[in-house]
Amino acid sequence: MKTVQIALYLILTALLTMPAYAKETSQLKAPQYKTYRIESTISEDAQSCIDCHSEMSKGLIADWAKSRHAHANITCIDCHQASAADKDVSATHADYSEIPVSAIVSPKDCSRCHPAEAAEYAKSKHANTLEIIWKIDGWLNDGMNNEIERITGCYACHGSIVKIKDGKLDPATWPNVGVGRINPDGSKGSCSSCHTRHKFSIEEARKPEACGQCHLGPDHPQIEIYKESKHGAIYDAEGHTWKWDSAPGTWTPGTDYRAPTCSVCHMSGINGVKATHDVTERLAWETQAPLTVRPNEFKPWPADTDPTEERNKMKDVCLACHSQAWTDGHFNRLDATIENYNEVYYKPMKKLVDEMYEKKLLSKDKPLDEKLEIEMYELWHHEGRRARFGAAMMAPDYAWWHGFYEMKKRCMEIETEVEHLLKSGKPAKKFNVRGTGGSTKKPNFTK
Ligand code: HEC
Ligand code: HEC
Ligand code: HEC
Ligand code: HEC
Ligand code: HEC
Ligand code: HEC
Ligand code: HEC
Ligand code: HEC
Incomplete structure (x- = not known):
């Protein structure tokens, strides 16, 4: 039978508790170890992985044993077995097992059993982010930061290009x-960005904290915005009582949960809107861009979507819990916010700064090494995004205090600096930016 059940016994090794004299001594409780014994009729090969690894990697085995995978008899081999010819096969592991294994389990490996999720993911901005950022980002293209800053910063969120060095995974990339991690098999992404191994839990991915690992901070504070919104307040108050593990398509507002999480609005199936692993769906704007444009008009990575259709999908999400008038009212305000940002703040400031370039008072030589360049950057990249995101996701503090208020102040700084340059007639001071020198060689993304 295929439905082999894995019996899992928790054996509490009752460790000796100290006898009577313990009364006088300030007794430290002896640790109580739990051991997992896994019994099944899974293949001998798979059992060998489990046996050896349950000694040395207890936490890992415990996670797997609790997962739906274990219950469906999906074992280590299903995910880690490699062919001896694979680039990423572990050379040292041959000392322990005859079965070639790879530490990397890429979206391509998962796609054997989850083709739909992998295909949607592959076309998302998540999967393709390295190519996108190498098209537009000054920190990278002009070497304005260095490799260690990129490895511990940018690439931890956006993904590395995993390389093999001397038969081992290169520690600079692993x-x-x-x-958007690029794997040795050419596939893009790492499904464990949101579904941490080895539980691969749907529950974890549906909670906002999964997204908040990357979506936080001064330039994309979605998790802070969410926590400030009424939706987030409701999640904080009663999320622990909701049902999180319903099968996709059956996770029901009202019954299983009462307020949306990131996943509900951007990914889950709800109210006739199909679940998706492509987070670009349901968006009608590029609110992270300097000048807000439509996703299909975003030149570095034009989406294959129609903004009106995607807006209607997002509205259908709201309509599961709200009325039409409430929903329309919200989006009218969002669209007016975009217009306000584009026309009143971004365009006029950009025009001023461009004039400084034309007059050679600012140098195009390198980005981000003159005061005015940093001011302009923070205008759109920090407060300008916060205002737009705050209005999109119901956080008035971000829309105003961290957003438009800060922008008003920033515009004063920009105007002051422009006035100063015009008055002095001398080119702006170019700073010798510290920590530069990262490679400016664009990786080849077309293969
Ligand atoms: C006899 C013990 C033993 C057996 C059997 C065994 N492993 Fe391991 N495994 C190890 C040790 C020790 C390490 C850590 C050292 C290393 O990576 O070379 C390891 C590391 C790994 C790694 C991480 C490799 C890396 O480069 O980080 C994976 C993945 C792995 N094992 C999977 C498996 C799978 C799948 C099986 C079953 C086919 C298996 N192991 C069987 C002992 C074993
Ligand atoms: C559903 C697929 C899946 C299964 C089943 C699975 N793994 Fe993994 N494993 C992964 C993924 C994904 C990673 C992270 C590597 C990556 O990001 O590509 C990983 C990482 C590892 C690592 C290295 C990471 C670390 O934290 O040191 C080891 C060792 C490992 N797995 C062993 C095992 C063993 C032993 C089993 C069986 C009990 C197992 N895996 C079952 C998908 C799986
Ligand atoms: C050999 C087939 C196979 C492979 C490979 C595989 N899975 Fe699965 N996965 C399954 C099956 C079968 C289920 C459904 C179990 C069930 O319905 O109870 C499942 C369920 C899941 C779930 C839902 C878990 C839940 O809590 O409901 C997630 C998430 C998941 N897999 C992610 C992954 C990821 C990520 C990878 C690659 C690292 C992967 N799977 C590799 C077969 C596989
Ligand atoms: C904490 C995680 C994190 C770090 C660190 C990080 N980013 Fe990002 N980055 C994000 C997220 C999340 C977004 C999406 C912003 C949005 O759409 O709201 C993003 C967006 C971007 C974009 C805009 C992409 C687009 O579609 O227009 C660029 C370019 C970028 N990041 C480059 C970088 C570079 C270069 C670094 C390092 C100097 C870096 N990021 C560091 C998480 C991070
Ligand atoms: C950006 C975060 C994120 C990433 C990355 C991600 N997932 Fe998911 N995944 C989710 C969320 C959220 C859900 C729950 C969606 C829902 O409620 O329907 C989910 C659900 C799933 C399910 C359950 C659906 C089902 O039909 O049982 C599977 C399987 C799955 N993901 C596989 C993958 C695979 C494979 C990858 C890598 C190609 C991946 N995920 C990458 C967030 C993510
Ligand atoms: C490991 C880091 C990481 C995690 C975890 C993560 N994201 Fe992202 N996300 C990014 C980065 C980086 C980008 C920017 C991609 C780009 O535009 O180049 C991004 C972009 C996005 C976008 C904008 C897409 C677009 O077309 O502009 C949305 C929406 C999004 N993420 C939603 C989510 C949701 C929902 C989750 C949780 C289920 C999540 N993300 C988890 C890093 C992450
Ligand atoms: C109530 C629904 C809702 C919730 C909850 C929600 N979002 Fe959003 N999100 C939106 C809407 C609406 C937009 C703007 C859509 C548009 O483009 O018209 C948006 C925009 C975004 C963007 C900007 C995309 C871009 O590049 O323009 C990102 C990134 C994002 N959300 C991530 C998240 C994350 C991460 C969470 C959880 C911490 C979250 N969202 C929670 C509805 C929601
Ligand atoms: C799962 C149900 C659910 C979904 C889906 C949902 N909401 Fe809500 N929303 C609520 C609940 C519950 C409240 C709290 C109502 C109250 O204040 O009594 C709320 C409150 C709000 C508020 C009031 C915020 C405030 O500060 O008072 C706005 C605006 C809102 N939602 C907009 C939206 C929009 C726009 C969407 C879709 C992008 C959406 N909601 C999706 C359940 C939902």
């Missing part, structure tokens, strides 16, 4: 679980 470990890494960034959303």
